[in-house]
Amino acid sequence: MLPVHLRLAEIFHMNMKGALTLEEAKELQYCLRENARYCWDCLMIENQFRLASTTHDHEWQLDLQRKLEVLRLTGRVPRT
Numbered sequence: 001m002l003p004v005h006l007r008l009a010e011i012f013h014m015n016m017k018g019a020l021t022l023e024e025a026k027e028l029q030y031c032l033r034e035n036a037r038y039c040w041d042c043l044m045i046e047n048q049f050r051l052a053s054t055t056h057d058h059e060w061q062l063d064l065q066r067k068l069e070v071l072r073l074t075g076r077v078p079r080t
Helices: 003-017 022-054 056-076
Strands: none
Touching: 003 022, 022 056
């Protein structure tokens, strides 16, 4: 779990208790945007992994596994 996911859950519970302040609403939008980017990046790598598997490109598969691990730990896809 990334810190943004924890904060998203916190804001969700704050919203359950009452209306969010303007700052909290802005933070919610930021968390939602980051979560969407994270999900998109995970799906992109997973789809590429399927293609690498289909083409039996084991080197590419290993590279994609490394990228997915880094993404899950840091929230960012490594550029290399």
